Structure formats: structure tokens, C-alpha cells
Amino acid sequence: MIFEQILFFVAAAGAIGGAVGVVVLRNPFFSVLALVGHLLALAVLFLLLRAEFVAAAQVVVYAGAVMVLYVFVVAYIGGIEEPIGPSAGPLRVLGPLFAGVLLVEIAIATIGSGLRAVSSTGPAVADDFGSPEAIGALLLQKFLIAFEAASFLLLIAAVAAVVLAQRRRGLEEAGGETPLQIGRRPPTGPQAEDPAAAGSGGPAGRAIDERTPTVAQGS
Amino acid sequence: MTAAALASAAGAAPLPLVPLALSETGPVWVQLVKAVVIFVFILQIVPMVLWAERRLLGRFQARLGPNRVGPAGLMQPLADVLKLVSKEASTPATAVPWMMAIAPVISITTAVLTLAIIPFGAPGAYGGEFALAGIDVSIGLLYFFAFGSISFYGLMLGGWASGSKYSFLGSMRAAAQLVSYEVAIGLSLLGVAMTAGSLSLVEIVQAQDNIWFIVPQFVGFLIFMVAGFAESSRPPFDLPEADAELVSGYNTEFGGMRFGSFFMAEYIEVLVISGVAVAIFLGGWHGPGPEWLGPWWVLLKMLALVFLFIWVRATLPRLRYDQLMTLGWKILLPLATLNVLVTAILVVLL
Structure with missing residues (x-):
């Protein structure tokens, strides 16, 4: 029990610390790294909830694939010398306001329901709970339509990204650089x-x- | 692993608390012994692989290779390590020092953690009921991918934190390369997962009782090996450290054992990819002879694949960057998708 509790508090602190770091850190590269740390801590929390497949997917998809692209883009575009400027205008007021409202809402939900279960041992889980087989059965049988709808939505988004990228190719015909020429000196x-x-x-x-x-x- | 013991000692839930530590992997002391044996054994193989590589490269290139330190140059890795340990770990003025310090740690930790899922012997081969693997998890293959994708941050942070353009370009290449080939490597293993009906490496090896998966999944094996070369940044896919263009890529600014850690992580990764390929395609511990020979069969097959890595390094020139991307996205990815599609149809039909 002790090991589980230590792991939980380490992961919970990591998740919160990472999330705070994303917002607070001024250097975008460190912000992205804080987000990576946050996602890894979430994966540990999933593991503690006996959802090993979700934990692995979290690491492979988010920390692995998505964040690699984030890091890639931020490392190219945002250098150490160019920290994000202070936010201006209505964002300065509205941002904390919405964050505060969200905090109150989550606090109500947590205090109202979650805290009641703290002293109990939690619900019984099946032996294969969270295993790839169980998740697969849920996705392809019980939630088939929602699952397919989500994948269709992703497909539409991917096609839309291709179409948008295609439209920008007009620049290239007008004498712009091709991707292969970007950053290269003209041949001498x-x-x-x-x-x-x-x-x-x-x-x-x-x-x-x-x-x-x-x-x-x-x- | 200790969680299960603590839970049963406290008389609480009989289920293991962390699902990764399945009870089939044995009691705590067995797990500790397995962890130490696998760790120490593989770490001793790394210098030998290093020596073998240099000697073999010498043979391939019609020269001798290191042969001065000890008999046949066998002590050369030891001399290299001593040299590396005694060197200074310098940091450039533009660097982020703490990040330069943790980058090699990330690399080597993830490489060693991935070692844990390679199955070395059948359950019960050396007595007891547990499999001879560090851990046997139901998400086996995903565990391999998870740590494979975290290992990228070692390269990336190392290159970025160095504050040097060569390092930065090297780590950017590593990022693009890993993203491109991770898709192909994942799809190449999907065929096997469908045929075996499991993601656990132990169960996949058990499913190869009659026939090794290299026969029905030959295309998958080819894709896995090519993508595996790319994932480990070994020649001919060593663009992240292409020494003709980038000095030494992401590890240019690293000295001493920090460089040594990157170097060792690369070799452990080669061993891990060989081990996973053995378990998935080459029948794992299956081989002639009694069951206790299993681990030795795994080791033999692993070293054969390591030899393949060295052979390819000596034979093929480095790819150009556009060739790398073309190979990944236009050849391997469609081929792997087709392989998955055909396998899925066959699995349903047969």
C-alpha cells in the first residue's frame, strides 16, 4: 500500500507541477518539456488505476508522437532568445477568471463525489480490466459507433490538413522556395x-x- | 514488484497493485535475481559487441582492427572505458548544463528498461512457474514502443541543450527520423500481434511452437529490421550523427562518460532490437535440445542479428536525407500497411 501511495503522490505532484510549468515557464521549449513531464505523470496515474493499455497509449501517442512534433517545431521556431511576451489585453483578465471558474467547478465535483471514496478500498475490478483485450472489446463492440465516428473525424481533419497544405503550394509556383531549398545557399x-x-x-x-x-x- | 509483496503482507487486496508486476513473473527475490542477471549479463555483452564490431569492421575493410591491448585486442573496450572515464565532461558556454547532464541518463535508462521485456526462456525452464523475462506484461509490444519513444528525448535534449548548431541539427534529424520510422515499425509488428493474438512477448514466443513467425511474416520481419536500423540510428541510418556533415551530431559537445553513456545506450538499443526481433520473428527460445538451452538459443540468435547490424554498417553507404524520408514514408509505410491488411484478412479467413 505504501509503495502505491508514494507513487501516487509523486505522480500527482508531477502532473500538477508539469501543468503549472506549461503555463508559467517563459521559454516555450521548457514549456513543452513540462508538458511532456505532465503527460508522463498522467501515464503513471493511469497505471495506478490499473489501465495499463491507456498508460502505454498515453506514452506512445502523446509523449512519443505528438510531443515529438511539438518539440520539433518549438526547437526550430522558438529559440532561447525569444521567450513568449507578456500576454496583453482582455486575456490578462479573462484567462485567470476562466481558470478560477474551472478550479471551483472541479473542486465541487471532487469534494462532492471523489472524496467520499478516499477511505474505502475502491470498486472491485475484473482481472483483465485495462488489458488490451478488454479495451479492444469495449471499443469494437460496446462503443463501436462512437469509436468509428471519432476515427472518421480524425480522417476528415487529416484530409483537411492536406488540402490546406496544398493550397499554400501556390506560393511555390510564384517563385517561392521549395521545401528542399529552404535554408540552403544557392549553388555556387x-x-x-x-x-x-x-x-x-x-x-x-x-x-x-x-x-x-x-x-x-x-x- | 515490491508492491505485490507489501500488499499481501498487509493482508489487503490480493491483486497486485501495479498491473505491470504480474504475479506470473515470480516472487520478489526471483525478480531481483532476474533483473540483476539480465542487467549485468547484457552490460558485459556490450563491450564484447564493441570489440567484435571493430574487429569485424577491420576484416570487412581489409585491415586488422584493434589488436594491441590484450590477446587479440580483447582488452580494448576496457582501455576505451578507462580513457572515457578519465576525460573531462565539458559544457559549452551556450549550453544548458543541467539538461546536458540528464540527457545521457534518459538515453541509457530507457535503453536498459526496454531490456526487461525480452523473454529468454520458457516459463518453468529453470524450475518455478515464472517466465525467464524481466517482466511479462500484457502490453509487451507497447512497452517496447513507449520506452523507444521516450529514448528520443535523450537525443533531442542532448542536442538542443548543447547550444551548438551541429548538435541541434543532429537532434532535429533524429526527431524527424524517429517519427517517420516509428509508424512503420509499429505496423510491422501488428501482423505478428494479430497472428499470435497477444501483445505479450512470452505468449508471442509460445505461439511460435510450430513455425517461426519469420516464415508467415517475412515482409514484417524485413520492415522491422530496416526500421529497427533507423530507430537505433545505426549506419546506414546514422544521419543524426553523420560525421562527414555534423561532426558527431547530437553528441558533438559531450565528453567523457556522458558521451560514453550515449554510446552505450546505442549498443544496448541494438541488443534490444535484436532481442525483440528474436522473440517476435525468430522463435525466441525455441530450438533443438532440452528446454534449459532456451536462453542460449536466444543469445545466439541475438548475436547473429547483431552481426547483421555490423555487416550492414560495413556494406551500405549512408542514405541521403530525402532517400531516408522516401524510404520511410513511400516504401516502408505502404508496405507495412499492406502487410497488416493481408494478415488481417488471412487471420479472419483461416
Whole structure:
């Protein structure tokens, strides 16, 4: 019992600390990492609730796949030097207000129902509760329609993302950079399409030319 | 693991408190012995694999390889470790020092934790009723994926916290690579999970009594191995540390045993992927001879796959970045999806 309680309080503190960290930390990269910590702590809590499949899915899908993309994007776009600026305008008032309302609501729910079960041992659970088989049976038999509707919704979202990305391709035809060219210097030297134009590609291209004389210009 | 013992001692709920610690894995002392044996054994194999790799690479490239320290160079890994331990763990001025300190820890911890699910022997092979695996969980394969995806943060944080552009580019490549190949590796194992009707590695091995899954799931095996190479960032998928372009990628700024931890994590990961492949496709402990030979069969098959890793490293050149993405998304992913589809139809029909 002691081990379970210690684990619960460590995970609960981790979950709350992570959630607070997401909001409080000024550096977006650390915010994302706090969110990762929060999600991992939630996975431990799921494990304590004997929902091992949900815990594993939580780690694989959220901490693994979704947060990797978050970290990826934030590491590229938001550097250490660019912390999020102070929030301005109505958000400064409305944000804490809504957070407070939510806190009161959850507190009412917890005190009203959850606290009554603290001294009891909790409901009896079946042996295979939370196992992949049990979850699969629930999703594909009892909640089949809701499950399929959710997957259909995700499919629509994925198709919509593709369509939106497709529309932006108009930029590329108008002379923008292709994804392969982003961040690359224009080719210089013998690799340039037009050797005569090599070296006039811009400040970055010229910087290279000063150190490495190109063969194409010499011949 | 101690939770179950504490619960029964207190006379409370007979169910184990943490579902990961199923009672089939044996009493607490057995679990401790298993944990220590697996941990120590695999950790001793790592230097040997390192030595074998360098010697074999020498053979592949028509040179000798390390042969000066000890007989046939066998003491070379020891010398390397001594050198690494005595080196300074420096941090660049632009770095985030505490994050640089924990990144190698994340890498090596997740690698070692994944070791726990590799089944080494049949339940009861060495007496008792428990399986010869660190743990036997019902979510087996998902456990492997879960820690595989956390291990990415070791690379990512290490590269980002170094405050160096080479490191950063290396960790960005690692992120893109892992995201791309995790899908394929997951789908490649789905076929086996459907055929065996379980995610537990012990049950998957037991389901291979008659025929190893490499035969009906050959496509899945190929996808798993290719994606496994990519997941462990081994050549020809070592773009995160491509030394010709990025100095040493995400671990450029790491020195001493911090670098050594990354290095060791990579080799443990190779062993883990080999072990999981053995359990899932190569029949695990099944082999001729009495049942107690099981762990040795697992080890033999694992080392054969490790040899394959080394062989491929010596043979194939590194992929270009667009080739890496094309292979992952346009070849492996459709192939794996098709494999799952065909397997699903066959499982229902047969």
C-alpha cells in the first residue's frame, strides 16, 4: 500500500507541477518539456488505476508522437532568445477568471463525489480490466459507433490538413522556395546552373566564394 | 514488484497493485535475481559487441582492427572505458548544463528498461512457474514502443541543450527520423500481434511452437529490421550523427562518460532490437535440445542479428536525407500497411 501511495503522490505532484510549468515557464521549449513531464505523470496515474493499455497509449501517442512534433517545431521556431511576451489585453483578465471558474467547478465535483471514496478500498475490478483485450472489446463492440465516428473525424481533419497544405503550394509556383531549398545557399561553383552567375547569389554565397575559389570561374 | 509483496503482507487486496508486476513473473527475490542477471549479463555483452564490431569492421575493410591491448585486442573496450572515464565532461558556454547532464541518463535508462521485456526462456525452464523475462506484461509490444519513444528525448535534449548548431541539427534529424520510422515499425509488428493474438512477448514466443513467425511474416520481419536500423540510428541510418556533415551530431559537445553513456545506450538499443526481433520473428527460445538451452538459443540468435547490424554498417553507404524520408514514408509505410491488411484478412479467413 505504501509503495502505491508514494507513487501516487509523486505522480500527482508531477502532473500538477508539469501543468503549472506549461503555463508559467517563459521559454516555450521548457514549456513543452513540462508538458511532456505532465503527460508522463498522467501515464503513471493511469497505471495506478490499473489501465495499463491507456498508460502505454498515453506514452506512445502523446509523449512519443505528438510531443515529438511539438518539440520539433518549438526547437526550430522558438529559440532561447525569444521567450513568449507578456500576454496583453482582455486575456490578462479573462484567462485567470476562466481558470478560477474551472478550479471551483472541479473542486465541487471532487469534494462532492471523489472524496467520499478516499477511505474505502475502491470498486472491485475484473482481472483483465485495462488489458488490451478488454479495451479492444469495449471499443469494437460496446462503443463501436462512437469509436468509428471519432476515427472518421480524425480522417476528415487529416484530409483537411492536406488540402490546406496544398493550397499554400501556390506560393511555390510564384517563385517561392521549395521545401528542399529552404535554408540552403544557392549553388555556387561548378554546381551552379549558370556558372557566370555563381558568386552573386547573395551575402551568404559570397562569403563562401571568398575562401574557396571556384573552378568554373577559372576555366 | 515490491508492491505485490507489501500488499499481501498487509493482508489487503490480493491483486497486485501495479498491473505491470504480474504475479506470473515470480516472487520478489526471483525478480531481483532476474533483473540483476539480465542487467549485468547484457552490460558485459556490450563491450564484447564493441570489440567484435571493430574487429569485424577491420576484416570487412581489409585491415586488422584493434589488436594491441590484450590477446587479440580483447582488452580494448576496457582501455576505451578507462580513457572515457578519465576525460573531462565539458559544457559549452551556450549550453544548458543541467539538461546536458540528464540527457545521457534518459538515453541509457530507457535503453536498459526496454531490456526487461525480452523473454529468454520458457516459463518453468529453470524450475518455478515464472517466465525467464524481466517482466511479462500484457502490453509487451507497447512497452517496447513507449520506452523507444521516450529514448528520443535523450537525443533531442542532448542536442538542443548543447547550444551548438551541429548538435541541434543532429537532434532535429533524429526527431524527424524517429517519427517517420516509428509508424512503420509499429505496423510491422501488428501482423505478428494479430497472428499470435497477444501483445505479450512470452505468449508471442509460445505461439511460435510450430513455425517461426519469420516464415508467415517475412515482409514484417524485413520492415522491422530496416526500421529497427533507423530507430537505433545505426549506419546506414546514422544521419543524426553523420560525421562527414555534423561532426558527431547530437553528441558533438559531450565528453567523457556522458558521451560514453550515449554510446552505450546505442549498443544496448541494438541488443534490444535484436532481442525483440528474436522473440517476435525468430522463435525466441525455441530450438533443438532440452528446454534449459532456451536462453542460449536466444543469445545466439541475438548475436547473429547483431552481426547483421555490423555487416550492414560495413556494406551500405549512408542514405541521403530525402532517400531516408522516401524510404520511410513511400516504401516502408505502404508496405507495412499492406502487410497488416493481408494478415488481417488471412487471420479472419483461416
